Amino acid sequence: MSAVGAKPQAGGAMDMPATIAGIILLLVIVGATYFMVGPGLMFMALIGIIIGGLAIAFGVHFVPVGGAPAAMGQAPGIATGVAMLAAGAGLAGLFGGAWAAEQGLVVAVVTGAVGGGLMMAITCMFVTFIYVFGMGIPCASGKVAKDPISGDTQAEFKSQGNEGHGLPFVSYVGGVIGGLLGGGGGTLIYIMLLDVYKEALPGMMQALPAQVLPIAVSLAGIFAIGMFLVNAVLTAYNITGTIEGPHDPKFKRFPRALVASAVASALCGMVAILIVAM
Amino acid sequence: MESIAFGIGITALAGALATVAGAAENTESDIGSQGDPNSQVQLAPQMGYLHRIFNKAIAGEPPAYGLWVCLGAGIAWAFMAMQINPILALVLGSALAVFIQGVYATTAYLGRTASLAKFGQPVFVDVLKSMTTVTMAHAFVAIFTTVTMCHLINAALGHPFPLPLLGLVWGIALGAAGSATGNPFYGKERQYQSQKFGAGVPIAASGNIVRYAEAGERNSLDNGWFSAKLGGPASGLCFGLIVFLEIWRTVLFEQVGAGWGAIIVGIIMILIFAVIDRYIEVWARKNYGPYGKPAEEGS
Numbered sequence: 268m269s270a271v272g273a274k275p276q277a278g279g280a281m282d283m284p285a286t287i288a289g290i291i292l293l294l295v296i297v298g299a300t301y302f303m304v305g306p307g308l309m310f311m312a313l314i315g316i317i318i319g320g321l322a323i324a325f326g327v328h329f330v331p332v333g334g335a336p337a338a339m340g341q342a343p344g345i346a347t348g349v350a351m352l353a354a355g356a357g358l359a360g361l362f363g364g365a366w367a368a369e370q371g372l373v374v375a376v377v378t379g380a381v382g383g384g385l386m387m388a389i390t391c392m393f394v395t396f397i398y399v400f401g402m403g404i405p406c407a408s409g410k411v412a413k414d415p416i417s418g419d420t421q422a423e424f425k426s427q428g429n430e431g432h433g434l435p436f437v438s439y440v441g442g443v444i445g446g447l448l449g450g451g452g453g454t455l456i457y458i459m460l461l462d463v464y465k466e467a468l469p470g471m472m473q474a475l476p477a478q479v480l481p482i483a484v485s486l487a488g489i490f491a492i493g494m495f496l497v498n499a500v501l502t503a504y505n506i507t508g509t510i511e512g513p514h515d516p517k518f519k520r521f522p523r524a525l526v527a528s529a530v531a532s533a534l535c536g537m538v539a540i541l542i543v544a545m
Numbered sequence: 546m547e548s549i550a551f552g553i554g555i556t557a558l559a560g561a562l563a564t565v566a567g568a569a570e571n572t573e574s575d576i577g578s579q580g581d582p583n584s585q586v587q588l589a590p591q592m593g594y595l596h597r598i599f600n601k602a603i604a605g606e607p608p609a610y611g612l613w614v615c616l617g618a619g620i621a622w623a624f625m626a627m628q629i630n631p632i633l634a635l636v637l638g639s640a641l642a643v644f645i646q647g648v649y650a651t652t653a654y655l656g657r658t659a660s661l662a663k664f665g666q667p668v669f670v671d672v673l674k675s676m677t678t679v680t681m682a683h684a685f686v687a688i689f690t691t692v693t694m695c696h697l698i699n700a701a702l703g704h705p706f707p708l709p710l711l712g713l714v715w716g717i718a719l720g721a722a723g724s725a726t727g728n729p730f731y732g733k734e735r736q737y738q739s740q741k742f743g744a745g746v747p748i749a750a751s752g753n754i755v756r757y758a759e760a761g762e763r764n765s766l767d768n769g770w771f772s773a774k775l776g777g778p779a780s781g782l783c784f785g786l787i788v789f790l791e792i793w794r795t796v797l798f799e800q801v802g803a804g805w806g807a808i809i810v811g812i813i814m815i816l817i818f819a820v821i822d823r824y825i826e827v828w829a830r831k832n833y834g835p836y837g838k839p840a841e842e843g844s
Binding site for chain 1 (some may be wrong): 580581582583584585605606607608704705706707710711713714715717718720721722724725726727728729730731732733734736737742743744745746747748749750751775776779780782783786787790791794795799803804805807808811812814815818819821822823825826828829830833835836837
């Protein structure tokens with residue numbers, strides 16, 4: 268879609284039949300997993316994976332992404348794709364979270380969240396740096412008259428013939444929140460799967476826990492990255508192109524992505540758990 | 546104490562490698578027009594502006610670099626498992642990954658440009674011959690430094706992820722940081738150099754990219770030269786800071802408060818970067834001033 272066509276459209280209405288079908292599908296997948304593995308570590312892992320997926324899908328909506336128009340200073344946001352940037356931040360968080368995995372679930376998830384937030388904080392700061400010092404362009408939003416956080420007026424700082432440019436402060440904060448949620452969600456999925464694999468693989472492969480640890484870590488890591496991309500790409504479809512951050516009317520579409528993400532995470536989680544459960 | 550000094554040394558080296566990787570990645574993608582500015586290179590012939598800019602958008606930079614760095618790391622990891630010297634393994638793994646990049650670059654240029662045949666855009670074989678090797682050289686620097694950085698994180702700092710997985714994670718992060726920072730500088734400042742400085746490109750000017758240089762037609766080596774002046778170094782600094790600060794806070798503060806020390810330091814750093822960002826934003830508003838009413842001529 269061109270920047271001309273990207274007029275603010277809320278489009279946040281939920282399609283009720285699709286939503287109900289999604290919720291039924293989710294319940295069926297969760298029920299089937301419960302039936303196959305019973306209550307316990309594996310079932311709790313599935314719930315954790317769904318929560319992690321929801322955090323990623325919600326977080327991606329916060330990330331200000333301007334796509335191709337942003338690269339020409341025609342629209343605000345970061346000049347890259349939604350799924351790309353969210354994946355970069357979330358995986359940087361996963362890197363930190365996986366490192367802290369042995370310090371417990373809460374510390375690892377918060378470490379992952381802060382890792383994702385830090386990646387976005389640095390990246391967004393450099394985006395502003397390039398716009399201001401490299402291109403001489405101040406930041407201006409095209410969707411709101413005033414920045415909801417700083418209160419700065421936006422319209423007079425928008426250059427002629429385009430929709431705004433750079434990252435107004437609300438977009439910066441949105442980027443950091445998106446990184447926090449993405450990093451935390453990705454790490455939660457990783458920890459949940461790691462616990463399942465550490466528990467199930469020694470019996471399955473007739474080996475000592477220390478011997479299967481590298482396999483458990485690799486398997487959990489690759490599944491966590493895969494599920495991260497599933498949720499990020501699903502959300503990118505919901506956003507359709509570009510979004511400025513939490514103040515953008517498109518942000519209101521997030522409930523749709525949450526339903527879709529819950530179903531997708533549950534299905535992926537079920538597959539990831541069943542490879543060692545059956 | 547000795548282990549902390551060792552950890553800090555490795556952290557600094559990893560940060561330095563990441564800085565070089567970011568700069569090389571952005572310059573490579575700008576020479577090949579791989580990031581979002583590619584939309585304009587692809588659009589220009591459709592608007593009647595034929596050009597000699599290399600056009601090799603294979604995928605977004607993050608998945609492309611995720612693939613190449615993961616490939617390089619995976620091959621290096623396999624060589625190391627065969628007891629080959631790690632340094633040689635890293636070089637060989639990166640070199641083989643670069644050949645894949647070269648194949649993708651060639652097919653992408655031929656395919657993308659051939660699709661513009663109905664608008665009269667020719668496929669320039671000399672462009673293919675002279676540009677592909679240059680992007681491959683830059684890609685080698687980016688891939689080798691990132692794979693080496695991942696090896697240091699895995700072997701010296703003891704991160705639990707195996708080398709190929711670290712390659713995938715940091716390859717995607719490298720592409721994300723490089724494209725976010727470097728794309729606007731190439732897209733606005735270079736491709737639309739004829740437009741006014743200090744303002745976004747009017748949407749009506751889309752496709753009218755600069756096609757002529759001081760002598761003859763502009764080629765992508767000129768674009769690499771230009772973006773190596775600011776977009777590349779800024780991308781390098783961005784990715785270097787991400788890697789350095791992420792490892793630094795873990796190595797130094799992980800043991801403080803059962804892991805919460807690293808978290809608190811991370812939050813403080815996020816707040817510091819937020820303050821710097823806000824300062825730059827306000828500085829621009831004060832020093833550049835408003836453009837004036839939309840009806841008037843933009844300043």
